[in-house]
Ligand SMILES: NC(=O)c1ccc[n+]([C@@H]2O[C@H](COP(=O)([O-])OP(=O)(O)OC[C@H]3O[C@@H](n4cnc5c(N)ncnc54)[C@H](O)[C@@H]3O)[C@@H](O)[C@H]2O)c1
């Protein structure tokens with residue numbers, strides 16, 4: 363088992379939001395025993411207090427790790443988003459602290475695609491309304507506004523991991539698939555890419571959103587886009603609540619212009635399962651409302667636990683930043699019999715030569731050196747003979763522009 367400069371039992375992992383126990387298992391197997399798990403998200407002062415002494419923090423979509431919260435995290439080395447979205451983390455502020463962020467870009471994608479397809483079928487048959495009526499003693503036996511999925515056109519906005527899987531599943535039911543994406547994507551099966559969003563909206567029986575939360579996707583579906591949907595269309599959003607303006611959507615449902623909708627994510631979501639969910643969509647029987655559970659299946663959560671915990675362990679034990687969402691990516695071999703120095707610095711002229719000068723002055727042989735930079739950050743990993751790092755570490759910390767230095771043995 364590799365060794366870190368700080369005894370592993372002193373390295374604190376704080377896992378929030380009911381992260382699956384598979385994560386704890388991975389950490390413990392790697393020798394990280396100081397793991398605190400909490401079932402819910404934290405916010406404000408409570409979050410700041412808890413993360414003050416954490417070296418690694420794991421969270422899901424509810425914990426807002428903004429610049430203020432990050433400033434309180436004195437010892438933070440890396441953050442694991444045990445989900446896909448990283449919009450809840452101030453990635454820039456984390457970078458400026460030399461804190462690497464990792465996520466699980468694939469593990470829950472199938473769960474979302476399956477849910478959306480199921481919702482499309484239920485909405486095409488008017489099941490949410492019929493179900494709600496039956497619970498109140500009603501009996502809505504009728505074929506009016508009830509349709510098969512076969513032959514219908516599904517429009518997918520955002521043809522990434524989820525959108526493209528949904529495309530394949532929908533075609534297997536005999537649906538036609540159109541998609542809109544800002545990037546030219548290889549269409550799977552018979553799916554076709556459409557050149558602009560409005561064209562797609564007007565051609566589809568069902569429209570489903572699968573874009574990330576970005577400045578460019580914020581409120582991308584507003585009154586104009588909802589008016590561009592075909593009369594009688596179905597609208598599904600399991601991406602992010604900030605992508606769709608809820609008021610015009612609610613109006614289109616109330617007026618009967620849309621057949622139904624399914625919404626899993628909202629502009630404002632309850633902070634915990636104890637808080638009240640408020641939305642203009644409440645009380646509309648032909649709207650399926652789900653509490654941001656698109657990716658919440660046992661399979662997805664167990665896999666995410668493994669995936670992200672393994673990335674954190676790899677970063678802690680070996681220095682690898684492969685798949686980090688905010689750090690230059692460096693793939694590293696193991697380093698048996700050598701010390702490994704991890705140096706995160708501002709990418710400004712002179713830092714690398716100052717680092718190399720430290721080794722040259724100390725007459726220490728550099729056995730291997732790995733460097734990646736981006737516009738603002740440099741990450742260099744230097745392997746030396748065993749025991750050689752001790753004499754240079756303070757000098758490396760003193761190099762102007764240095765943000766963080768760690769040593770592995
Ligand atoms: N409801 C849930 O529980 C749940 C679960 C997982 C993911 N999500 C959300 O779903 C999003 C998508 O997940 P993914 O794995 O498919 O992501 P992805 O990154 O694989 O795909 C996103 C796609 O959207 C495209 N895109 C970006 N901006 C666009 C724009 N303005 N218009 C059209 N297309 C645009 C990208 O080019 C990409 O192809 C995630 O970012 C996350 O926010 C929600």
Ligand SMILES: O=C(O)[C@H](O)COP(=O)(O)O
Pocket residue numbers: 422423424444445446447448470654655657658
């Ligand atoms: O980004 C994601 O993967 C989803 O929104 C799921 O988030 P969650 O882990 O909070 O369910």
